[in-house]
Amino acid sequence: MVYASTGPSFREGMLGVAQDRGAAQDEVDAARDRRRPAADLAWHYLSRSSEPWLLVLDNADDPAAMGDETWLRSTRRGTILVTTRYGTAAAWRRAELHALDVLDLDDAVDVLRDLEVPSDTAELEELARALGCHPLALVLAGTYLSHRYLDPVTVDEFLERNQRGSGHRWSLALPPTAVEGTKISHVRADCLPALR
Known part of the structure; x- marks a missing residue:
């Protein structure tokens, strides 16, 4: 799970994902120091993954915290699940949205x-x-x-x-506004085979 509530937490979380998927420490350090595009590094390793994956971007209430659109990409290797209270944001225009209600x-x-x-x-x-x-x-x-x-x-x-x-x-x-309208945005490239 990547906490997407702020730019720094999102960026660090995505670099952690890259490292988890096989990125070397020097590659992560280069992205952290902005000598290499961090989004490209994360997606390079996500797209090379031999296993299907589920990436949860939690608390993405401010899409601007994720920077430009290079962070969210279509993929056939995995599924991205974005939790947000603002499901109408332009960042989610290509997403499949699922509104969640309160619990019974x-x-x-x-x-x-x-x-x-x-x-x-x-x-x-x-x-x-x-x-x-x-x-x-x-x-x-x-x-x-x-x-x-x-x-x-x-x-x-x-x-x-x-x-x-x-x-x-x-x-x-x-x-x-803190307790109303919680939404889940599920950005789908393809369903994970294991989840079918």
């Missing part, structure tokens, strides 16, 4: 259980409903609640304090 209540509760939120099912359901069953909100709240060892906060306390306003340092008062 049972799945939302499972996310909270997986994060080991100390609570019973009824409270987890209440928390999931309060967060709109949105995966990002569930992970943020669940991680917060499950890692409060020295000063534990119950689900009820969390919900009560959160309803009083965003003045608390731990409040999950996310702007509506």
Whole structure:
């Protein structure tokens, strides 16, 4: 997985992909120092791969962070999966888009259980409903609640304090745009044979 939220993290992630696919350290260093086009290096090794691959570009909410269009190329060797909240961006014009909705209540509760939120099912359901069953909100709240060892906060306390306003340092008062419209863009060259 390559974190595509910023230009530097995306570039470093793609150089890591190149190295994983066989690029030598001196080739990666040359691309890192801009003595060689980094996109060409990554795609040289991706296109030579003897195995099908899945490349996940996560959190690509600002396509400009990926620089020019040389980073996203058609391929028959693998599949690129791009996660973004902005599926209408021009960068995705050739992509096959799949909008994802929020989780159903049972799945939302499972996310909270997986994060080991100390609570019973009824409270987890209440928390999931309060967060709109949105995966990002569930992970943020669940991680917060499950890692409060020295000063534990119950689900009820969390919900009560959160309803009083965003003045608390731990409040999950996310702007509506942060939890709405999550989309997955799946840029397909061909499906991986193993996934058919």
